[in-house]
Amino acid sequence: MCSSNLYSHPDVLLEDHLIGVAQFSELFLCEKPPEIQEELRDIVKIIALTHDIGKATSYFQCYLKANDKEKEEIKKKKETHHSLFSAICAYFIVKEKRAEKFFPLFSYIAVKRHHGDLIDVLDEISLFTDEEKKLLLQQLDSIDEKSFKKLASKLKKEGLPIFLTKECIRGWIENFPEELKKLKKEVRNLDKDVRHYLYLNFLYSLLLDADKNEVVVKTRDIFERKTFNTSDWVNNYKKNKKFDFSSINPLREEAYQEVMSKEISLDKKIYSLNLPTGLGKTLISLSFALKLREKLKNEKNIHPRIIYALPFLSIIEQNFSVFESVIKSNHLEPTSDILLKHHHLSGISYQKENNEFETDEAKILIEGWNSEIIVTTFMQLFHTLISNQNKNLRKFHKLSNSIIILDEVQSIPIKYWSLLQTIMKKLSDSLNVYIIFATATEPLIFEKNEITSLVNKDSYFSSLNRVLLIPVLDKSRTLEELFNYFQLDNGKSYLFIFNTIASAKRFYEMIENLSISHTFLSTHITPRERLQRIREIKANMYQVVITTQLVEAGVDIDFDIVVRDMAPLDSINQAAGRCNRNNNSKSKGVVYVFELKDDNDRTYASYIYDCVLLDITKKILSEKEEIKEDEFLKLIEDYYNETKNKKTQNVSKNLLEAIEKLKYDTEDKNVPSISAFKLIEEDYNKIDVFIEFDDIAKGVWQDFLKIKEIGNRFLKKQHFDSIKDQFYQYVICVPASIKNSLELVNGIYYLSNDKLREFYDLETGFITEGMTSSAVVL
Known part of the structure; x- marks a missing residue:
């Protein structure tokens, strides 16, 4: 069959991109619980096959053919935009196929916002104007009939439940204002159910991840998961490791054996490992998670990822190194597809077997949590779970069928306990997530009947x-x-x-x-x-x-x-x-x-x-x-x-209400919204300062200056990502109120090596002028 001659990206046919995104979506969906697959498969396919259908307009096709200078101007024109057009198609096709559970609305929002962040759903369906309707009809009229028929034929063959025609879309555009009136009424009467939030995030996340991988990574072979028996990994590590002598070692071993001999019921999904400091919670929690992983694989044919989250960057390197040693002791190389470190300062490097991926591919793979064990921060995890932002929610679907270890869980602010209790319970029930809380000071987030204890904690504390x-x-x-x-x-x-x-x-x-x-x-x-x-x-x-x-x-x-x-x-x-x-x-x-x-x-x-x-x-x-x-x-x-x-739980209550009402973001800052969630509140404004501490820092700074000269913003970002890990080894945060006369270079403050002694003490670090006793570290 001839191609449509319509394009989604330079040299990429629109049908190839839409079908590619559908295939990636199916690949990712296949990792989820069977009941999720069954419920969402046809919806996910419709979303993928329609998410860029608005690119078929002559306006967008002209944009793709323009030179770089012309593109900047054309991009600003409303006629070039494609998300609303695509979203209306997704809405009506899903409605025809699956009208229940707000699925048409969720599909509309996922497609409309796949290039942006989520907003209050009620605001989203109140924004449609007569001018937008007129623009949509204008865009529709601009589509080449013959090319569109070829595109529609290919999409129908790929599984789109209807043969898409311009006449059909015209009717949808005409009827859309009436649809929105009905939707507004339904949304205002929305049940208080966190599952709406989880389902919308899931559909949105799956589309974002499939779209980015189809454009950047392209091949699906990379995502083939490795299978190996992990239940004895930590045992093998312990046999090979020469531990320093300590009189506390017998107690550590007792705790380890108690946890590992525990019978696992897959119906129990929330666990607590409450042990005194120094008794090996990190290794014990990993070993239990690996054992649980094997049981899920053997009994339910599920291959869960393990997401290990910590509160502070200062312990990420330490515990990541332990996990590397565990894997190496089992005669495996801890490549990125097996063990991955992800936080906002981590380097952009991704390896699988003998392949080292380019920076742009590596970035997509890392930020998408494509690994068997992910070591990350509370910030990354909780802002994946509770957010309105595209960049955070892209990996939300990876939470499904996962085992989450929350180490040092007492670091979570008390004001979020109630929120965490509700969200974690719904997450475990709806998306089949297992959660292990590891701590020496177990906070009262859950009631005793909601959580399964892995040890008799009293015996260890009293010993x-x-x-x-x-x-x-x-x-x-x-x-x-x-x-x-x-x-x-x-x-x-x-x-x-x-x-x-x-x-x-x-x-x-x-x-x-x-x-x-x-x-x-x-x-x-x-x-x-x-x-x-x-x-x-x-x-x-x-x-x-x-x-x-x-x-x-x-x-x-x-x-x-x-x-x-x-x-x-x-x-x-x-x-x-x-x-x-x-x-x-x-x-x-x-x-x-x-x-x-x-x-x-x-x-x-x-x-x-x-x-x-x-x-x-x-x-x-x-x-x-x-x-x-x-x-x-x-x-x-x-x-x-x-x-x-x-302590009041009003903050949790307000956020939970925003989640239940799908208020992702609002212009009215007096109205609680999901975007207001911040795991760590900044008590004061901060600035970043690059410290040219040594010869390595000098070289990194020169690389940074060269990168800033690159005109193409995508290339500029790609090159910076390649040095980001080294660059941030020399960056500190200081209060914005300091009086130091620092040089601002390309958006970051810079302390040159020749001025180092003036503003940086080799023992105590940055010398702040005008800093009060309230200057803190968090």
Whole structure:
């Protein structure tokens, strides 16, 4: 059959692109639960085969044939736009085939917004004007009849349920205003059901992912999944690994065996692994997930991806390295299709067997989570789950049939607990998702009957006697008073954790002239240098470490004495996890908690923590002079019970209401919308600064300047992606209010090597002029 001679992209026939997207959609859908496949297969095909049908207009065809300069002008013209035209076709064809469950509306929105972000659904169906109707008819009239018939014939042969004609589309355009009136009424009376949100996101996500892969990656062979037995991966790793001696190892092994001997019921989908710090939650949770994966594969023919999420970048590298070692110990190469790291600073490199993919292909594959095990951040995961943005939601469909491990789950803000409880339950039920919460301080997100515990946590907490916690809260103290409180013992190691960068720097200045080995950590030190210092700390190269909270959750370091500025109890418990972690000290480790204040008599804690959480913590700690480790669990449970009673869940309630009403984004900022969700709230405006720290940084900066000279924005982005990983090793965030006279170059502030000593201290990092004691690290 002859081609239509209509094009979707330069040198790409429209029918080839539409059919290609349909094939990618089918490929991705085949990985989902059978009931999802059955319910959505025909809808997914219609969406894929119609999503760019509006490109058949003569206006769009002229745009494709124009030179670059002309394209910029033509692109601005409304006649060139194709999404609304395509969306109306998708709507009516789906309505004819599957009118139930808002599927026609969801198909319309997925297609209309596949080049943009989602907005309030009610706003979406209130935007159609007489002018738009006139424009659509004008676009329709411009389509070449003969070419369109050839296109329609090919699409019908590929599975589109009707033979598309211009006359048919004309009727749809004429009738669309009446359809919208009915839809508005239905949307206003929408049931309070999170599943509407999950289904719309799923359809939208599947289209986005299929579309991008068809355009950039093209071949579907890349997506062929590997099959191997993973249930013994961690066992094999443990046999080959020479673990350092620790008196706590038998307890770690006991916890591991308890979890791995547990019978798995596939009806149970939400699990909790609540163990004290240092008992190996990372390996245990991975091993259980791999065992669960094998059971799902053997009993249900499902091959779930494992999505392992952490709260902080500081522990991504550490745990990713452990996973690499696990895979290598099983005689496999941890290529990107097996193990993938994804966060906003990760490099753009994707390998499969002997193939290294080009930057643009690699970017699509990484951001689409195309791997068996994905190591990522809470930011990436939760902004995939709760978002209106195209770039975030593209990988939403990958959550279906997955096993999600949430490590250090206590880091999730309390205000989102209720939201998380509802969303996670619906996600597990509707999209067959298994969830494992791993933590030393289990927050009360779920009721006890909603979650399956993997260990008898009481027995492990009561078995430990590594640490003594001593609250020194009789009064607030200055940094000078803290310095005078301690006579540092040369035979012991010390970790001081402060709430603000300013207070940490000031205390460091007090100790830097002492004849002891010491170092400093904060986010004002370049990431490259920070990781190097963490490696040195792990190698016991320093007796005293001064740091901010960035070491608290999951960073595998160990000290005899930990001193913590006042914080919520779960943070204090995490800090205690860096004290005598491996139980190798001859005496108990000691954790001191002080309430430190600045020169204005304001506590540093008050700058960054919720006063209700601080009050609850202070009340609990002040009741005891010292607290043994076997009492930690009871204290944390008391703390969470108290916080649940006192902290409002209004933020969760508003977001949940927006999700149920499909209010993705609104111009009225007084109306709650999904776009308002931010896992981490920024307390102050920040700027990025590139620090030309060494010769490598000089080379990276020169590459950056050359890239900025590239005229084509797509090429420019592609070249930057190739150096992004190295570039951000030298970028820090500082408050926008600083008074430093930095040079702004191509959108980023730049500290040249010849001015380095003026603005960057080799020990404590960036020297901020005009920074107050409230400057914090998050």
